[in-house]
Amino acid sequence: MAASENQEGIIQYVPFMSFVHPSFWHSLTEMKLDVDKLNENTKQIWGRFTYRSSIGAVFEVDGTSFNKVPENEQLYTNIKGTIMNKNTIEEFKSIDKAALLNSVGKELWASLQDKSWISKPSSLLKFIILSFADLKKFHYYYWFAFPAPSQPTVYVKNKSANITTQFDTNQIAQITQSYKSLELEQKCFFAIVKNNDTIQLKTLSDLLDTKDGLQKDVDVSSTYFVFNDPSSGDNPGWPLRLFLAALLEHCPSLVGSEIKVIGLRCSATGGxxxxxxxxxxxxxxxxxVDAAGWVGWERNDKGNFGPKLANMSSSLDPVILADTASDLNIKLMKWRLVPDIDVDVMKSTKCLLLGAGTLGCHVARDLLAWGFRHITFIDNGKVSYSNPTRQVLFSFQDCLNGGKKKAExxxxxxKNILPTAVSKGIAAHIPMPGHPVGESLKEETINNIKIITEAIADHDVIFLLLDTREARWLPTLLAAHYGKIVINAALGFDSYLVMRHGIAGSPPEESPSVGTAFISGNSLGCYFCNDVTAPGNSLKDRTLDQQCTVTRPGVAAIAGALxxxxxxxLLQHPLRINAPAVYNLNSDTEDVPPEMQGVLGPIPHSIRGFLHSYQTVAPTCAKFKQCIACSETVINKYKEEGITFLLDVFNSGNYLEEVTGLNELHLSAEMTDILTLSDEDED
Structure with a gap:
């Protein structure tokens, strides 16, 4: 019988409909930001399909598609594919789609010439995703292709029939059981041989000669070629197109004949x-096939050949969106500008901000921008009507009913800015030297000391952002005792000081000679190392303008950012808290040895800015052996006496000078002045 007779018509294959789970876009976003960056190389991914009676030939990808090994789900067929994610929408649009499909198709066909598909039938099927991810808007442009040759053209005789017209109930049960026992790699394409009432499932390796054609004992008239069919209609699914092309290429004897084919459609129960x-x-x-072009680009929702758009900004959890988008700036830095930057160290570092005023608010906002997520505030004040215009975390609502506590x-x-931030406020007063504690305040003071001590011990970085000099003494001592990183910021009317403290417990070096280029991190001075007097009550007998920190509005923003x-x-430096500070640091950092620099360059000890002249200097100073806050003497005294020592300091403005020997230093200085004056008189 001629092939052209009794033909129903050219076979119509049911194309795949892609379905992309939201988790796929999450995984693609993470992969692009953290791994691929500017790399546009193709990446291997996995997709899958199964038969569904109600929705047709759906091909799925999800968050697990990027796994090296596919997730094996019952009744699903896993297919290996590639994704080509472009960096710009222009590249996505301009690529020659037909040429791309042809090149991929020819590579696929060339790889099948080694006949490996006979032992691994699933390798016949491939897919491509061409995509562009707009990570600012969470818009994902994508286009699926399922490469298949346009030839050979074959026909289907009569209409498709249910398998029950070919096999009885027992045979169907036998097919079901045998199919379940097949290895995963063989379930995509195989054969059923029917001899009278006996049924036998054969792999393609059993059926085909690896060199050419069918095995000698194969009877085509009693053999059914089987493929996993995702179609739910009368026409066969797309996988048959590749299967027939490979069969006819390998078995020339099938040309001009009729082939029995079964589209295997497993129900949810496995039948x-x-x-x-x-x-x-x-x-x-x-x-x-070699004389043919390749087809397979998916039609979009309008029925045209074109890409689809997934707008995930409306369907993803807005909290997740905010958290992902908030890190975009830092991850983009890592792509091209600072590839060695450690993004995760910021996320895991716990910051304690002592002071939730103008400085505290600015510092907290900048910490968020850098990716810090653990931020705690300590402040005993309440939000007043004068605060929100300068203190950027507060609003008018916070001032009502007497004002909310600033820390809270x-x-x-x-958390209103970024819901995933881990932030809390602690209302506590910081006891200060020279501010006597009477019996009525003793219990409250001891409780505040315990709260502050526990908070400093639980955090990695301590920011001193307080109004007065004496308020910085207790946290400086405690942070030195626990070996914490301390960042200090203090404001004047049009000037500011920002500095990092050295490490307590390390012996301070002698004052360096003129030729010394740097001071090691363990020998840097603290905020009090330049003073030779103990802090006292700086608020006593002061007017309102003298009690408040009155500054030009820009000073706090600059100091907080620095x-x-x-x-x-410091966190990006390999030595972290031990990072050295270079002398005479200026804009030209080329003279600074590489070992002195971190990923973001050299790190100064302190920065002093003067807004009236728009000048900045970066002085460096060593520890002072008789420092009233970080010296060995003071820390050992605290270790030995604890709260008793602290109460003595609070009750007496001169106690620290006695403990550290500053009194003797003062007397020595006065005696020198007297002797010098006497000499001048004699002259």
Whole structure:
């Protein structure tokens, strides 16, 4: 019988419909930001399909598609594919789609010439995703292709029929059981041989000669070629197109004949009773695959050949969106500008901000921008009507009903900006030297000391952002005792000081000679190392303007930003808190040896700025052996006496000078002045 007779028509394959789970876009976003960056190389991914009676030939990808090994789910067929994610929308649009598909198709076909598909039938199927991810808007442009040759053209005889017309109930049950026992790699394409009432499932390796054609004992008239069919209609699914092309290429004897085909459609229970049988008629003048072009680009929702758009900004959890997008700036830095930057160290570093005023608010906002997520505030004040215009975490609502507590309001303000921030506020008063503690305040003071001590011990970085000099003494001592990173910022009317403290417990070096280029991190001085007097009550007998920190509005913003930048530079330095500070640091850092620099450059000890002249200097100073806050003497005294020592300091403005020997230093200086004056008189 001629191939052109009794033909129903050219076979119509049911194309795949892609379905992309939201988790796929999450994984692609993470991969692009953290791994691929500017790399546009193709990446291997996995997709899968199964038969569904209600929705047709759906091909799925999800968050697990990027796994090296596919997730094996019952009744699903896993297919290996590639994704080509472009850096710009212009590249995505301009690429020659037909040429791309042809090149991929030819590579696929060339790889099948080694006949490996016979032992691994699933390798016949491939897919491509061409994509562009707009990570600012969470818009994902994508286009699926399922490469298949346009030839050979074959025909289907009569209409498809249910498998029950070819096999009885027992045979169908036998097929179901045998199919379940097949290895995963063989379930995509195989064969059923029917001899009278006996049924036998054979792999393609059993059926085909690895060199050429069918095995000698194969009877085509009793053999059904089987493929996993995702189609739910009368026409066969797309996988048959590749299967027939490979079969006819490998078995020239099938040309001009009829081939029995079964589209295996497994129900949710694993039964195959929904499967369909087809009789495929192969014409004698069939064209070879090599002479054909390749097809397979998916149609979009409008029925045209074109890409699709996934707008995930409306369907993803807005909290997740905010958290992902908030790190975009830092990850983009890592792509091209600072590839060695450690993004994760910021996320895991716990910051304690002592002071939730103008400085505290600015520092907290900058910490968020750098990717810090653990931020705690300590402040005993309340939000007043004068605060929100300068203190950027507060609003008018925070001032009502007597004002919310600043620490709590600041923490709430941070979480309103970024809900995934881990932030809390602690209302506590910081006891200060020279501010006597009477019996009535003793219990409250001891409780505040315990709260502050526990908070400093639980955090990695301590920011001193307080109004007065004496308020910085206790946290400086405690942070030195626990070996914490300390970043200090202090404001004047039009000037500021930002500095990092050295490490307590390390012996201070002698004052360096003129030729010394740097001071090691363990020998840097603290905020009090330049003073030779103990802090006293600086608020006593002061007017309102003298009690408040009155500054030009820009000073706090500048100082807060620099405080955070020093911390980030420190965390990105291989020596961390031990990072050295270079003398005479200026804009030309080329003279600074590489070992002195971190990923973000050299890190100063301190920065002093003067807004009236728009000048900045970066002085460096060593530890002072008789420092009233970080010296060995003071720390040992605290270790030995604890709260008793602290109460003595609070009750007496001169106690620290006695402990550290500053009194003797003062007397020595006065005696020198007297002797010098006497000499001048004699002259």
């Amino acid at each position: 195959v009773e929904n499967s369909h049988s087809f009789t495929v008629v192969v014409p004698k003048d069939v064209k070879a 309001a600041a923490a709430d303000g941070l 405080a955070v930048e020093i911390l980030v530079g």
